[in-house]
Amino acid sequence: MKKTLLSSLALTCALAAPAAFADVQYQIKITNPAQHLAEVNIDFPAVSGKSLDVQMPIWRTGRYEILNLGKNVRQFVATNGKGKPLSFMKTDKGTWQVKTQPGDTVKISYEVYANALGERTQHIDDTHAYLDASGILMYAAPFRSQAISVKLDMPSNWISRSGMDKGSCDHCFVAKNYDVLIDSPIETGEHEFHSFDVDGHTIELAIWGRGNYDGKKMAIDLKKVVEEGRKMFGAFPFKRYLFIVHATDGVGGATEHINSTVIQKSRWGFAPRKEYLSFIRTAAHEFVHTWNVKAYRPKEMVPYEYQKENYSRLIWMAEGNTSYFEEVLTLRAGLQNRDEFMEEFAKALQAYEHQPGRFQQSAAESSFDTWIDAGGERARNASVNIYSKGMLLGWAMDIEIRHQTKGAKGFEHVHQYLYQHHTVDKGGYSEADVRTALKHVTGNDWSAWWAKYVDSTGEIPFTNLLPQVGLRYLVEGGKEDEQKEEWFTGWRTRDTGDHPVVIEVERDSPAWKAGVVAGDTLVAANGLRLTPKDINDKLWLLQQTPIKLTVFRRDELREITLTPSRQVKGKAKLKAIDAVTEEQKALNASWTGVAWPAAKPAASASAEKSKE
Known part of the structure; x- marks a missing residue:
């Protein structure tokens, strides 16, 4: 050879x-x-x-x-x-x-x-x-x-x-x-291909693989993403842009590049609407990266070093802020509605509530350590994710900026400043540069805020921030005055054969305090067999605490006493606060880019009668 x-x-x-x-x-x-x-x-x-x-x-x-x-x-x-x-x-x-x-x-x-x-x-x-x-x-x-x-x-x-x-x-x-x-x-091969123009710039779409997608609709919607991206940042950093889509099996994800992106999704993952929205959000994420990461990025990554790790304490901005902007851009482009937008942020908050690692690792530390991600069953208890933490920090900063500027400016203006002053050809940006950008946009010093929520593990103050845009966070199951509850253990399991196996235990949860560990095979509760299919049903049907768990650990049988707690059963939501003011509505519209929804007219007597 x-x-x-x-x-x-x-x-x-x-x-x-x-x-x-x-x-x-x-x-x-x-x-x-x-x-x-x-x-x-x-x-x-x-x-x-x-x-x-x-x-x-x-x-x-x-x-x-x-x-x-x-x-x-x-x-x-x-x-x-x-x-x-x-x-x-x-x-x-x-x-x-x-x-x-x-x-x-x-x-x-x-x-x-x-x-x-x-x-x-x-x-x-x-x-x-x-x-x-x-x-x-x-x-x-x-x-x-x-x-x-x-x-x-x-x-x-x-x-x-x-x-x-x-x-x-x-x-x-x-x-x-x-x-x-x-x-x-x-990307070379056999493709479905579409091309369109936005402000004199050619945008292309090449799709490899067969699937349940509609290429023409994808092109139409991607054009809206591109148009909204230009509005957000003011100008394109490219002459031509290529969306590469792989409709395939066994892989998924996406990667940004200076004038293109590749997006991989299951060939059957473009419908129904929820799946298609996932694709569009991913496309928006990668397109925002054309600015945030490719046009400007942390100075430690300029130029890229290809033979070693490129450490930076700002990757939460490069990735997590992009995750935040993907939601805002998709909403403003009219590709998801306001309810869908609020649902995503409510889910993010609920997941964050169950991530004890937020008290163990800061966003800056997570960025630096992203090259040595903890992974496995320890990750959620010992660390935070640069995507989710960076998204929530971006959200918090956006609301606070709009509050400080009475809706005149937002977090996107911070990134516009970085794009204008700290592009890759100028050496990228530092942590001090970001704080300078924040002060430029708001007129206020953000050093204390940064020290508490970025460099340390201070709890992001959403309890105070959300009312500024007329919202409150809750877990709702049915009518508010009839909230349902469920038992909470704090473990996650996987199905393996006859019995469920614990793959993760949330720090300080009932399972954690009882001594349940990842790898335990759950055999029985109070002498009743547990199977993957009915593990939760059987625990809840017992309606008594404590519960005597029988588990296999290292092939040895042992008993553990577990006392589950109670939590609200339902779906996390962001809802309007009582007596929302016009000022709060205006700030909400400034943040989302869409008007506060009009109040629904009261149902007429005849309509109410017909319902009966």
Whole structure:
């Protein structure tokens, strides 16, 4: 295989003259799509030293996790411009050091295995290829800022699309440097395609895979997302934008890029409405990232370091604030209604109430530690999530800003300030820069607020904030004066065979205090067998406390005394407070971007009679 690749590379070099517009040239040839294999050839310009480190990133942007992407590389070969083999040594998990002579041009060839669809780094099969440079194309630091070209050798019926500019052929692309290349994935294959225009900017939609989606409706709704995004930030940071959608199975998620995004969803996950809203919210999230993360981001991540972790205490802003804006943007675009919007925030508050880790870890600490996420059964008890905590902080800051400015400004104006003053080409923003932006927008010093709720674990004061926009939070089950209750244990279980197994125990909950731990198999309650199907029913039917639990732990039978507590049974809601004022309604409308709903007219006597 090495000999074949070397011969192929030498032939390619002999026949192809360097393109005038590019200093680093990439060629990708799909050699065996069924086995997810491709051959990559790279032409680097003349080197000045006696070695050249050629590297594959160890993570990809948008996912703060070490992925060791070099593991998919085999058959690495290096030659000079005359086809002479160059010796090399692999020096770490993502670096190949090639021995050179000053003035040598360097040719690199290797085989890459591309079957990581869920990681959104690379995937090749007989219908398409998704190629994120971080998982398929190496770079050399001395040439990272050089112009590049990419040429694909694909099946003849495939069409190639990317946020990058087109090159000299249908499957060719060009970019000003490797950083643009790595942030402009290529989707090539068989797609449903739509295109539309917003303020002179071309927006494209490429859908791979069959499913229960309506591509035309998706394009219409994405146009509304794009239009609302421009209103929120004032200007586009791109000329053309590409939405890549994978309708598939077994994976899900999305990743932002400088002028494109890839969204993965179950092929049957675009309907009914609740599922479709999930897709639209995700699209809005990734589109907001075009500004928040790609146009401007924390200074510790400028420029990206591809061979190590990029630590920052502000990732809660980069990700969590984007989660907040996805909801606001989707509402303002008319793609979800006010009730659906309020439901999402009520759910977020309810989940936050049951996350004891909010008293263990601050948003800033969570951001820094996102590279070493606790995970597993401990996560909710020991940490907070940068997405959910950042969303709630964004919400709290938005309401407080509108309160301080009497509805004239909001949190989006803070992000507009960062976009205007701290773009990537200006070095990004610091924590002090964000506080400066807050003071610029409100006229007030936010240092104490920041210290309490961002740098520390102070409880976000929603009890005081929500009434400012005419709302209150409650868990409601039926009529308020007939609230239903249920027993609460604080465990989460999974179904495994005949008995449920505990996978998580909430800190300080009844189960926690009783000594139940993750991994316990719940066998019986007061001598009655517990099965996955009826575990809750049987506990509640006992109607007595304490309960004697029989569990297996490490294959040993033991008894635990559990005293469940009572909690309101029902759905978390955000509802209007009693006697809401016009000022509160106006502040609510300023926040949401939609008018406070008009009071429903009283039902007529005849209508009431007909109901009877």
